[in-house]
Amino acid sequence: MQHFLRTLATALQDLLLPPRCHICHKPVPDAGRLHICPDCRVGLPLAGSPVCSICGIPFQSAGDDHPCSRCIAAPPPYTAARAALRYEGACRDLIHHFKYNGKSYLRCPLGLITAELLAPFVAAQQPDLLVPVPLHPSRLRSRGFNQAVLLGDLLSRQWQIPLLRQGLKRTRPTPPQIELSREQRSTNLRGAFAVTTPDSVNNRHVMLVDDVFTTGSTLAECALVLQRAGCHTVSAVTVAHAP
Ligand SMILES: [Zn+2]
Ligand SMILES: [Zn+2]
Structure with missing residues (x-):
């Protein structure tokens, strides 16, 4: 309401x-x-090439896309993740107002820019379905909306790819990732997600949708759960990549 x-x-x-x-x-x-x-x-601060060909982190130096040292040392369970923008300046402000100040209408500029900038990546990946990263019902009640669902809705229409709105669910509330260390982030999320209808993702390529890629722990945990449910490929898109 x-x-x-x-x-x-x-x-x-x-x-x-x-x-x-x-x-x-x-x-x-x-x-x-x-x-x-x-x-x-x-x-707007673009997160364009050169980026890590796996996690999508933008590199400072010039050159081609290639895997970053983190992805080489510990390959993530998703095949490729890309962000449209870097999480700084105006992009950071827009996302902050969108998520924390109740300005849900900001899904429009954020989603449209993401749809445009990541269209070539999505065309190359050819996912079957988009699945938003879920919020726990308690967080959903306090915020009033799940930012990943609002973005997923818009991206689904722009890219003409079906959105499985409740493909994943949170099985327990977790402290916000932003308050935790890198080590705490992965244990914090263990067992926090479940696939709602395994049949709908079985043998499909699922592309996860979220607002910000920080360490990738959330996307990695979602990707693991989807793979265990039978997904053949999991990739991911976010509006922004945090340094
Ligand atoms: Zn990487
Ligand atoms: Zn202006």
């Missing part, structure tokens, strides 16, 4: 006031669904 009222309030505001850029707040005449002015769009 809260979510519906917020969406209604945003729609009314758009009717009464000209749309403004989500980043610099200047009026945008042809805002479309993006609501980001051309200057701010160009200024």
